[in-house]
Amino acid sequence: MTTEFNEKQLEILQVAEELFAEKGFDGTSIRDIAKKANINIAMISYYFGSKEKLLESLIIFRTSDLRLQLENLFSEDLSPIQKIEKLIELYINRLNKNRCLYQILHFEFSSKKRIMDFKVFTDVKKQNLLSLQKIIAEGQEKGVFRKNINTALLPPTIMGTFFHFHTNRPFYEELFNLKTEEAYDHFIKTEVISHIKQTIKAFLVYEN
Amino acid sequence: MTTEFNEKQLEILQVAEELFAEKGFDGTSIRDIAKKANINIAMISYYFGSKEKLLESLIIFRTSDLRLQLENLFSEDLSPIQKIEKLIELYINRLNKNRCLYQILHFEFSSKKRIMDFKVFTDVKKQNLLSLQKIIAEGQEKGVFRKNINTALLPPTIMGTFFHFHTNRPFYEELFNLKTEEAYDHFIKTEVISHIKQTIKAFLVYEN
DNA sequence: ACAAAAATTAAACAATCGTTTAATTTAAAC
DNA sequence: GTTTAAATTAAACGATTGTTTAATTTTTGT
Numbered sequence: 001m002t003t004e005f006n007e008k009q010l011e012i013l014q015v016a017e018e019l020f021a022e023k024g025f026d027g028t029s030i031r032d033i034a035k036k037a038n039i040n041i042a043m044i045s046y047y048f049g050s051k052e053k054l055l056e057s058l059i060i061f062r063t064s065d066l067r068l069q070l071e072n073l074f075s076e077d078l079s080p081i082q083k084i085e086k087l088i089e090l091y092i093n094r095l096n097k098n099r100c101l102y103q104i105l106h107f108e109f110s111s112k113k114r115i116m117d118f119k120v121f122t123d124v125k126k127q128n129l130l131s132l133q134k135i136i137a138e139g140q141e142k143g144v145f146r147k148n149i150n151t152a153l154l155p156p157t158i159m160g161t162f163f164h165f166h167t168n169r170p171f172y173e174e175l176f177n178l179k180t181e182e183a184y185d186h187f188i189k190t191e192v193i194s195h196i197k198q199t200i201k202a203f204l205v206y207e208n
Numbered sequence: 209m210t211t212e213f214n215e216k217q218l219e220i221l222q223v224a225e226e227l228f229a230e231k232g233f234d235g236t237s238i239r240d241i242a243k244k245a246n247i248n249i250a251m252i253s254y255y256f257g258s259k260e261k262l263l264e265s266l267i268i269f270r271t272s273d274l275r276l277q278l279e280n281l282f283s284e285d286l287s288p289i290q291k292i293e294k295l296i297e298l299y300i301n302r303l304n305k306n307r308c309l310y311q312i313l314h315f316e317f318s319s320k321k322r323i324m325d326f327k328v329f330t331d332v333k334k335q336n337l338l339s340l341q342k343i344i345a346e347g348q349e350k351g352v353f354r355k356n357i358n359t360a361l362l363p364p365t366i367m368g369t370f371f372h373f374h375t376n377r378p379f380y381e382e383l384f385n386l387k388t389e390e391a392y393d394h395f396i397k398t399e400v401i402s403h404i405k406q407t408i409k410a411f412l413v414y415e416n
Numbered sequence: 417a418c419a420a421a422a423a424t425t426a427a428a429c430a431a432t433c434g435t436t437t438a439a440t441t442t443a444a445a446c
Numbered sequence: 447g448t449t450t451a452a453a454t455t456a457a458a459c460g461a462t463t464g465t466t467t468a469a470t471t472t473t474t475g476t
Contacts, residue, residue, distance in 0.1 A: 008453090024315070026234035030434065040455055045435060106375060107315045111232055122379050129383075152383055153373070153403040160368030165361070167314060171330050175337075175360055195361040199411045206410035216423090238464065248425055253465060 080139030229308035288347030
């Protein structure tokens with residue numbers, strides 16, 4: 001699978017991403033997509049084969065360079081705590097940047113209806129978990145982090161916090177008075193990331 | 209709205225809950241529901257009016273006694289930390305018990321397609337947040353918790369951790385070798401709850 | 417036992433779904 | 447300029463959707 005998408009295909013992918021995230025995969029018809037993208041409904045089958053393959057193309061298109069950044073992180077000249085902080089920034093900024101897609105995945109992944117090639121994603125998750133475990137182990141050896149840490153439960157806290165915040169966006173927009181897209185985005189990049197950093201750092205350091 | 213559901217209606221609600229959680233609201237047809245519940249497709253319109261009203265009935269049916277437990281918690285004779293621990297148990301056990309429904313809500317809530325009476329839920333959320341804030345404030349006055357805590361970001365961490373774990377259930381089932389429903393349920397009630405408790409306690413106590 | 421109400425059924429409804437076809441227009445190659 | 451391929455279109459396809467209808471069975475009240 002290559003990424004040789006022409007302008008029309010990119011337009012379709014972008015519109016599909018918005019609509020899928022907004023109304024769900026099943027809730028979006030190819031006529032909705034065609035209408036919003038100003039193309040004929042047949043073009044979707046013509047370019048992607050089917051509606052399901054359109055989603056697959058979308059996923060591949062958006063999650064190609066996910067893994068490398070984390071792998072390189074370990075080798076950088078940073079303290080374990082700094083690495084954790086940077087890892088959280090990488091994670092959240094990525095989720096935040098591709099909100100729409102991850103909202104789709106978040107649901108479609110939990111759906112038993114679609115039988116897709118999700119092995120790609122479990123593999124990516126395992127790799128990411130290994131990268132995280134290396135950093136934690138390093139921190140423990142240096143005596144910065146405590147022992148007996150169940151590393152696999154850290155990503156749920158990191159990503160889950162963001163997702164739950166974003167899923168309940170209208171509630172928090174009202175609560176924190178975030179009227180514009182920029183204000184919301186800024187709140188995530190400062191307050192939410194800071195909260196997650198504090199939480200994880202405290203968890204790693206604090207002896208019970 | 210009363211809860212005078214007969215056996216047939218309860219059967220429909222239960223089957224609908226399972227299918228909605230499994231395949232999504234749009235992904236489930238009333239014929240799927242009727243088939244699994246061994247009833248005629250017309251019975252759904254007959255009893256609930258429409259497919260959307262069936263979902264509304266389901267939500268009301270499952271979220272009636274949510275608020276009281278938290279309000280009573282503050283008055284109990286417990287330390288702030290014990291209250292937080294009990295609050296987390298209340299939260300997660302409730303989410304875990306009604307996994308299916310909350311999975312539906314989790315998605316439908318973020319969907320802009322359905323325009324339902326979600327004001328009920330934002331009100332519940334605000335009430336729950338106030339209950340939590342009272343406990344945090346008490347802990348701060350007693351010098352147990354640190355200052356400058358953004359209380360509103362705690363529920364995302366508590367609930368988000370659980371949701372993200374559950375959304376990626378197949379991944380963690382493999383990782384922790386949780387082959388049966390009982391093993392999975394037990395892991396949540398012990399490991400996941402314990403992890404969240406540790407995380408939140410560390411966050412509340414640990415000075416940066 | 418009989419009448420009225422409730423429950424249940426099969427069938428049909430119009431609407432929408434994803435996909436395909438066949439014809440036409442546009443672009444590229446020579 | 448002609449030929450060939452790619453892009454685009456409108457139309458139709460069969461399947462499925464949520465809902466309604468009208469007839470039938472079951473239950474209930476008297």
